[in-house]
Amino acid sequence: MSRFTKKKKEHIGLSPFALVFRGMKKTDKILLRAMDFDLEDVHELEVTSTEQLQTLTKSRKLTWLNIDGLDNVDLMENLARIFKIENNILSDVMNPSVRPKVEELENGIFITIKMLQYNDDNLTVENLSLIIADNTLISFQEQPGLTFEPIRDRIRKHKNKIRTSGSDYLAFALLDVVVDNYIYVIGLLGDKIESLEDEMTSDPSKDLLESINAYKRELNFLRKHIKPAREMILALAKLESEYIHDENHIHFRELQDNINEASELSDSYREILYDQLNIYHSSMSTKLNEIMRVLTVFSVIFIPLTFIVGVYGTNFENLPEVHWQHGYFLMWGVMLLTTLAMLWFFKRKKWF
């Protein structure tokens, strides 16, 4: 299967307001989970009806609504109506090939970013979209997962900043998990890359080359997603909006530091991979050169010997040496001297 989302012929010319799910269905059941909390209380519920949604909009506490699964157009239209979200924003939410971006809305901020995770050794990509509104944070994921459990636990257990700092701080906390996961994922790949180094010097085999190429492909895949995420977070850290409190700006700058770290880490591993590739190629060619040199020297030593025995294999009537009593042994002597002379010459020239 292709690594890239392709444009489908029938989607060309579609209105940007058309609510069409453009991705692959990743989950069977769409799950809406809400957390409604202030410093004192935390209230969790699974939303199943439109009425519940409307009740949530009236809550004076901070509400975090998390939607897992994006392929239900009716639900999206309901959300759009209840939370006053513009159609083209929801169209972006439902399009998994949208680039990471941050956009100011009339009543909030829209953020979309890719989440990267290893599932059973496969690197998976998933879109996360956030809408930061006045007292509400809406997050959209393609499928349910445990990624944000640490945040839910922090909300449940600690009566501190996360309960009181507003929807922008909550969005920061989620994005921070996403970026930490980037670093974690790069670290896992990095472990595999670094483990190649020992094999490299001991026994450079053909499998090694395939591993290097596979890791290179995986790393490029990571880098391709980190680059636009970095641009997005840079834009977010610079954003002057009423929906981001002044005291939270520092956290978005921290996020920027983290994504820069991810980016630099991936740069470092790329350099290591390139070095490994060079070392592999040069050790392979060194090995071949060594073989060829030894074999060539070996062949060359036999060339004059074979010539000499050829000479005494001729049938000339008048061939003096063959009639000498010790001719045969003299021939062996000459051949021995020739061999020694050649070995001495090659040794001196450091040819083997």
Add this chain to the structure above:
Amino acid sequence: MSRFTKKKKEHIGLSPFALVFRGMKKTDKILLRAMDFDLEDVHELEVTSTEQLQTLTKSRKLTWLNIDGLDNVDLMENLARIFKIENNILSDVMNPSVRPKVEELENGIFITIKMLQYNDDNLTVENLSLIIADNTLISFQEQPGLTFEPIRDRIRKHKNKIRTSGSDYLAFALLDVVVDNYIYVIGLLGDKIESLEDEMTSDPSKDLLESINAYKRELNFLRKHIKPAREMILALAKLESEYIHDENHIHFRELQDNINEASELSDSYREILYDQLNIYHSSMSTKLNEIMRVLTVFSVIFIPLTFIVGVYGTNFENLPEVHWQHGYFLMWGVMLLTTLAMLWFFKRKKWF
């Protein structure tokens, strides 16, 4: 035929106001199609007379005039007069080697961009020029085609935003189709590139190299056209003009996201092609090395054997071994031992 439009000697020193068709005639008949519509009504007609054109300028509805074919100087002069277009703009329209650009006019905005499409496996380039005026959009193409049919269908069938949002939104819709086609075309090329990967590992042949080089050329061709288009769309998204409504700005920024996606997709495929080229070369050289190593080892094993039989082919009168009863079989034994010793040595050294 050359892939580049060359400057003709006789065009050097020409005035920028001279209306000269500088391209290759791509169509026999010039076709003028107009759509005149508001939220309620859609009126389509094929324009054949200057009077019809003048009537259109008086329409209070939104008018989209589409001209297919650029080599009629008289028609161009008529258009210039009726729609008050400056000569140097029309001179650009008639020049297929003009770079994508956006230019503010006194009474509108001039945009030109390249359209890329596959016609029977051949990638074709065509200029699209747009003039966004107050209540009118004029589009110029080099030849008739079905590219914009989805837009025409949206106008015909849906009583929505596209009928009421003005000529700038209509221009956005056309440009969106152009950029979607970029992504589609890159996707098609990408499919071909990705399909090489399986062949690569199974059987790297000379044809594969030619395919890689051909795809590289095609991809470079695409990239060369996408880069200036991207600059143009960036300029367009930043343009502050009375002819672009505030509420439509967001769409031009979306366009920018799309062209960025196209650009990144082409970057990714270029990297894949470079990787494939490297893998091809390294697998070719691995294959050759393997052959040479095996053959060299094979030759080397026979060298001492041939020497030994040479020794007993000499005609020395006093050559003891040939008179031994089992001399011949002893020689075979010696040769067998030599061979085994060498095989053991090569095996231990991992030379084959």
Add this chain to the structure above:
Amino acid sequence: MSRFTKKKKEHIGLSPFALVFRGMKKTDKILLRAMDFDLEDVHELEVTSTEQLQTLTKSRKLTWLNIDGLDNVDLMENLARIFKIENNILSDVMNPSVRPKVEELENGIFITIKMLQYNDDNLTVENLSLIIADNTLISFQEQPGLTFEPIRDRIRKHKNKIRTSGSDYLAFALLDVVVDNYIYVIGLLGDKIESLEDEMTSDPSKDLLESINAYKRELNFLRKHIKPAREMILALAKLESEYIHDENHIHFRELQDNINEASELSDSYREILYDQLNIYHSSMSTKLNEIMRVLTVFSVIFIPLTFIVGVYGTNFENLPEVHWQHGYFLMWGVMLLTTLAMLWFFKRKKWF
């Protein structure tokens, strides 16, 4: 001869006001041609005396004074005095290694750029300096030529914009010819480069490599001159000066588009050359590999055969096979089988 203008030891430490001709004399006779025109009349004359020059300064029409040849210091001093040009400007005019630049003067604008042309298959470089003054354009060339004849013809024949738009428009027209010549010259080189492609696949010879290297050198030479010219034209298009009329700004931006086209065209040809070089090298190495493989396989087949005949060439008294009646033919049979086995093995391994 060197491709670069070198600094001469004796010119180090010279005052920037010293009027010294620093180039190579390219013409014997210095030629001053003036055109004096308005919408109605065109008056052409060859200037031979200082009085004529002074008369020209009093003309109320637009005056274009063209000087071919730069090595007359007296003349330069006269011009400086009559047209009030500062010494350091004339010092630049007389220095062929000056970089393309645009400079605002007290009474005008000074522009210098390189002209590139093919003379009998040799690429020649020549400096063009322009001084845009209020009602006068002075142009300096190193030698007389036909480059600007199309402009002279447009002035002579057409009563239009070129006669009435002032010295800045005239300067634009000259620069446009220069840039069009860049594109034309790159196109000529491009034709030669593209014609290599057919040879490439049919018969990659050593001459081809020399052609590629020669074209690469020529293209680098072109690119080295286009890059600073592009910077200069960019500065010119941005220049806010009273000597450039508002309505002519659009033409300088057009010039910028043209030089960008030249630059991108040269980029494209450079990429093509690099691709050709890669294809050449890989096809050369493929050819060599093929030869070596076939020859090696051929040699390897004979190695055991030669060994076998060696065995039966030994002089052992007790060598049973030589006494068999069909021994000789059996040997041939064994050799035939060996050969077939090896061919089958090599074929199966796809070694030839």
Add this chain to the structure above:
Amino acid sequence: MSRFTKKKKEHIGLSPFALVFRGMKKTDKILLRAMDFDLEDVHELEVTSTEQLQTLTKSRKLTWLNIDGLDNVDLMENLARIFKIENNILSDVMNPSVRPKVEELENGIFITIKMLQYNDDNLTVENLSLIIADNTLISFQEQPGLTFEPIRDRIRKHKNKIRTSGSDYLAFALLDVVVDNYIYVIGLLGDKIESLEDEMTSDPSKDLLESINAYKRELNFLRKHIKPAREMILALAKLESEYIHDENHIHFRELQDNINEASELSDSYREILYDQLNIYHSSMSTKLNEIMRVLTVFSVIFIPLTFIVGVYGTNFENLPEVHWQHGYFLMWGVMLLTTLAMLWFFKRKKWF
């Protein structure tokens, strides 16, 4: 052990305010040393109690508090309370993988940078964090060391600028030592790199390649830390803060010059390493080519000789030459002539 600090799974989702030591414990005992001085007096003490810390805050002299060891959360909380440092700053101090940065606080400036040093031929990295407050400088190191002894000596011995120029000048002095150490460390590595050059031309061996690769890895490691430090110092030099005195700005610009020098020095060594690698590879391949050429020429000379003796080893009854009286010697003559002819040919072709 890995060269990179990896993200631990359990740290994902942690609050930025959580005071958790994220590094490796590098020291057993945490050491707090204070210097309290003005132009007249210098008072040094080892801080062991919270009371001592509180006394220091009341000192009207300049106080430099240096903490070696970062893994004591209680101590950090005390410091935070006494010096009014925000939690997220101390969280950065305790995180050794934090990027070099400068941050304005409400009551000072926070700076963090990496220190690079050779300990017994191992390059070690250590975090240095500085907090510039009104009359106080707090510095955090991972372990005790002698790096800042020269500064302590300057304070102890000289009644000059360092005693009177405030905490910002003191911070500059510490950073200057850090950057000087960068240059010193690069210089040490550079000595090793430059010493390779002599070996290179005399005897390029396999060890040399390993040295080059090891130095390349070390240099990349250095460069990876210098780059963000450079960004940080650039930001610091541009910072407009009340905590940096106007007359000290020039020193921070000097710091910038120094880090630029470090960066350029590392660039130069990288280029040298790349050149060395190229020279190594080309001298290795030259050596192999030379061997192969000589050996091939040697073999080729024997090929016709062996053929000739083969001819006279045939057993044809009617083989005239073998019956000639001087046939054997004539054969030697022919072989000698053949050999000379081939040697002459190879010499003329410059093949050996």
Add this chain to the structure above:
Amino acid sequence: MSRFTKKKKEHIGLSPFALVFRGMKKTDKILLRAMDFDLEDVHELEVTSTEQLQTLTKSRKLTWLNIDGLDNVDLMENLARIFKIENNILSDVMNPSVRPKVEELENGIFITIKMLQYNDDNLTVENLSLIIADNTLISFQEQPGLTFEPIRDRIRKHKNKIRTSGSDYLAFALLDVVVDNYIYVIGLLGDKIESLEDEMTSDPSKDLLESINAYKRELNFLRKHIKPAREMILALAKLESEYIHDENHIHFRELQDNINEASELSDSYREILYDQLNIYHSSMSTKLNEIMRVLTVFSVIFIPLTFIVGVYGTNFENLPEVHWQHGYFLMWGVMLLTTLAMLWFFKRKKWF
């Protein structure tokens, strides 16, 4: 000796105000030469006492004080006191590894740049520091030299601009000499590089490779010094200071053009060197390929011949051909035909 100035361990932690000579002593005697001049008079003297210096400060003419040799700390302190120069400036003057820079002082401008010159085929670097004060220019060089003699001659001989345009114009004149020397030095190196080209095609030998590598190293050395000089001159051309007269700004912009020319020239030579390296490698490998091909073809022709004579060397009793009367000559015929067939085959395949 190393090509880079290393940081010495004992200089780490030194105050930026410490006047310590950090370079290598290049001259025995320190020489102070003063020129004191206005439009009418020029007065030259060698300064030997502090009183003379103090007299010079009172001169109302323009004073140029040139100091050759930097290792006298007492003299430096005297200069600092008399001309009111800050200590950290003189510390930079005495540090030969300082980067080129321009700095505004309270009473003038401080400029430092590297001078590059060939002394007996060795490229030498020397620091030039300039202090532009109100009526005084102080220049510091590491050793006496003839570099600025042309400027002294211009002052001595011509009653013109250089005598009346102030210390900034004089500084420009000195810097102009420095930059002209860059271009001259690059030109000398360029001549050597260009002279390689003829050898390249005629006889690519191993020495050639060493020359290319040596010139590459020299060019990199030049480029490393030109780059920061260029930055410095750019900063100087942009500097708005009361110590630079408006009418002299144009000269500093000219200086910028010159250093850009130097930089581009060095870029061009670098490209030429890279091309030469590629041509060298490809011509070496072409040569080797040619040799190997010819020798291999030669060997291959003899392989079947040697086999044939081997066949007739066997001792089978029943070997019909050896008993034929013309068997020997038939064998020669067969061998001749075999050879011709192979030659025809190789010729057709264009293998030699």
